[in-house]
Amino acid sequence: MKKTVLSLEQALALPYTTQRFVQLGWRVIRIESPPRHENGRGGDPNRYIGEDTGVDDLHAYYIAPNIGKEAITLNLKKKEGQELLKTLIKELHVDIFLCNTLPKRYNELGIDFEMLKQANPELIWCGISAFGPDYPDSAGYDPALQAHSGYMHLTGDPDGDPMLCGLPIIDLKAGDEAFSQVLLALLEQESSEEKDKGKASGKEIFISMAQCASSWLITALPQIQFVQDESELFVRSGSEHRSFIPCNCYPTRDGHVYLAIGNDLQWDKLTKIKGFEHLHKPERVSNQGRNNEKETIYQDIRLGLQNYTTAEFIDICTVQSLAVAPVNSTADVAKLDFARDNMMKTELPSGKTVPLFPAPVITDYLKEVDFTLTTSPRLGEHNDLIYKEIGFSDSQINELKMNKII
Secondary structure (H helix, E strand, O other), rough: OOOOOEEEEEOOHHHHHHHHHHHOOOOOEEEEOOOOOOOOOOOOOHHHHHHHHHHHOHHHHHHHOOOOOOOEEEEOOOHHHHHHHHHHHHHHOOOOOOOOOOOOOHHHHHOOOHHHHOOOOOOOOEEEEEOOOOOOOOOOOOOHHHHOOOOHHHHHOOOOOOOOOOHHHHHHHHHHHHHHHHHHHHHHHHOOOOOOOOOOOOOEEEEHHHHHHOOOOOOOOHHHHHOOOHOOOOOOOOOOOOOOOOOOOEEEEEOOEEEEOOHHHHHHHHHHOOOOHOOOOHHHHHHHHHOOOOHHHHHHHHEEEEEOOOOHHHHHHHOOOEEEEEEOOHHHOOHHHHHOOEEEEEEEEOOOEEEEOOOOOOOHHHHHHOOOOOOOOOOOHHEEEEEEEEEEHHHHHHHHHHOOOO
């Protein structure tokens, strides 16, 4: 079931969505605005962010989410561009259209569902925005949404300032949600009785990044219903788990480990490890009892770890089936077998093949291509190829360029 995806995309949330489709072997064509500056820059601002690769519109931050895609330019501020978009959808047999622009711009750019389904009544349409169509003017980026959605309030040292997560998790959550909702819409479409009658309809999907973010507060928001007053609600807790004691990060002789004790049996095993016998006290045998003494327990664990290197302690805990992990750097993670062996790869313009990031799921298509995809496209790189594919001649394409339609 290979599909054709047309995506008016920039930044990260939607390019991450369509990267998931690329990894299924689907055709993904990204639409961007034509160059609008004297220096020739245009399209996705992320093209110009990150380390310089030697090609101006292929900076490092842009590359990873966009490997394996094609790219065209199209000026949707002009009526001719909007009509050309419908032609693309019809002639390329586009199954899915996605965008991540402000909802107030859907109509003015001619990209709303009602307009585009004229070109394909079975079109699956999906729009990602900060707050959804009920807030058409509200822009938002991941950091601001982390603050808005309570994530920063819950992240960081309790005596310090609120902090961002180390990754753009709301962008990525929204991207995964768009991916799954589009797949669900396709499944519903394929299994519908109307499909059998040749009358299958399309579907309009709205993804609110803020709603996606708040849905992940499943361990925090319900607490409102079970406390006497708001002073008891979750606050920043550093690296400790808010409910299970003692889950925390501790220094070893040569680094750090994260030790997660999830039940009373695991606690008992920990207290029997050489150098940790002092942890045992009758009042600590239950999680609630440990919670009452958690600061003292954290100090006692640090005391025991003074005699262990990270590797030594992990080996002992592994034998005891205790959950423990080194605090790895990203460079360390790149060397782990499950990451290293499933790395997405691409060839840079310099000719060097580089590993980028591991695929979340190993698909049949990725096995076929050995996890290697074409490098991320330059701005409008496939204009001639794709516009010829829908029937335009060289002279017509040149005219589109001269009239700043593409």
